Amino acid sequence: MVKPMRDVDSMSHGQDVPAIEVNGLTVRFPVRGGVLGKVKDYFTAVDNVSFVLPQGKILSIVGESGCGKSTLVKSLVGLVPAEPFDYKLFGAPVVNGKIAGGKRVCDLVQMVFQDPFSSLNPRQTVVEILTAPLVARGVSFDDARDRARRLLDRVSIPDGALDKFPHEFSGGQRQRLCIARSLMVEPKVLLCDEVTSALDVSVQAQILHLLDDLRNDLGLSILFISHDMQVVRALSDDVLVMYFGKVVERGIADIVLTEPQHEYTKKLLASVPVIRR
Numbered sequence: 464m465v466k467p468m469r470d471v472d473s474m475s476h477g478q479d480v481p482a483i484e485v486n487g488l489t490v491r492f493p494v495r496g497g498v499l500g501k502v503k504d505y506f507t508a509v510d511n512v513s514f515v516l517p518q519g520k521i522l523s524i525v526g527e528s529g530c531g532k533s534t535l536v537k538s539l540v541g542l543v544p545a546e547p548f549d550y551k552l553f554g555a556p557v558v559n560g561k562i563a564g565g566k567r568v569c570d571l572v573q574m575v576f577q578d579p580f581s582s583l584n585p586r587q588t589v590v591e592i593l594t595a596p597l598v599a600r601g602v603s604f605d606d607a608r609d610r611a612r613r614l615l616d617r618v619s620i621p622d623g624a625l626d627k628f629p630h631e632f633s634g635g636q637r638q639r640l641c642i643a644r645s646l647m648v649e650p651k652v653l654l655c656d657e658v659t660s661a662l663d664v665s666v667q668a669q670i671l672h673l674l675d676d677l678r679n680d681l682g683l684s685i686l687f688i689s690h691d692m693q694v695v696r697a698l699s700d701d702v703l704v705m706y707f708g709k710v711v712e713r714g715i716a717d718i719v720l721t722e723p724q725h726e727y728t729k730k731l732l733a734s735v736p737v738i739r740r
């Protein structure tokens with residue numbers, strides 16, 4: 464039985480305009496069949512989802528594999544097309560990837576992906592990878608390189624990294640490079656999709672600490688996807704529980720994760736392994 468969801472207001476912290484406000488987000492993928500590959504039907508991967516990410520907070524999206532988490536965040540930066548929906552960034556409406564006032568969504572919102580191995584071009588050096596987004600925006604290469612150097616220091620990548628290639632770094636270091644790249648354009652929001660899932664357990668905590676520090680130091684707002692409920696519990700302010708594309712429960716993380724109302728959230732929490740000593 465679907466229990467009523469907690470009031471959306473219980474997720475707002477303070478009076479600031481939210482970093483992200485989304486109402487009625489739906490993504491449908493065509494289902495093709497037959498020899499000609501004609502569209503036979505549509506599959507709804509994200510179904511009428513609404514949420515608010517308050518400024519400077521971490522909102523986690525949880526739910527089992529295939530429930531639509533990645534599709535949801537990708538649609539926010541135009542990587543998958545969504546049906547028309549109500550989307551505001553810092554109070555300004557977003558239409559076709561453009562924010563009222565002239566900026567593009569990618570100027571304010573950057574994504575960090577799960578796999579730091581495939582998301583860095585193996586043929587480019589670190590300096591090429593990091594400076595590209597700024598150079599594309601008309602910043603001089605020297606200025607972009609200076610910023611890259613500062614950011615590498617901020618994410619604790621050792622000196623001398625600029626002229627190296629991605630394969631010369633460990634998985635954790637590559638994810639630090641991805642985070643540095645995402646910060647080059649000085650975004651205000653990070654979308655982090657399972658950013659620690661491909662890493663060794665010992666490295667995961669370091670990356671999570673880095674994200675939390677960056678949130679505090681830079682005032683970033685973070686949409687964080689994870690299937691690891693312990694990580695979610697440790698990091699999040701708010702949580703959104705998805706099930707087959709729909710939001711089934713939402714609220715302040717401490718409350719939702721200690722007193723889940725929905726049967727599905729209870730099952731997700733029950734599946735967290737308990738380590739007995």
Ligand SMILES: Nc1ncnc2c1ncn2[C@@H]1O[C@H](COP(=O)(O)OP(=O)(O)O)[C@@H](O)[C@H]1O
Nearest residue numbers: 492493508526527528529530531532533534535
């Ligand atoms: N490009 C696509 N075309 C068709 N179906 C897709 C595509 N991307 C994702 N899907 C489907 O949408 C659903 C949600 O996928 P996804 O957002 O990746 O889930 P999650 O990130 O929660 O594991 C899955 O059933 C997946 O197979």
Ligand SMILES: [Mg+2]
Nearest residue numbers: 532533534657
């Ligand atoms: Mg995913």
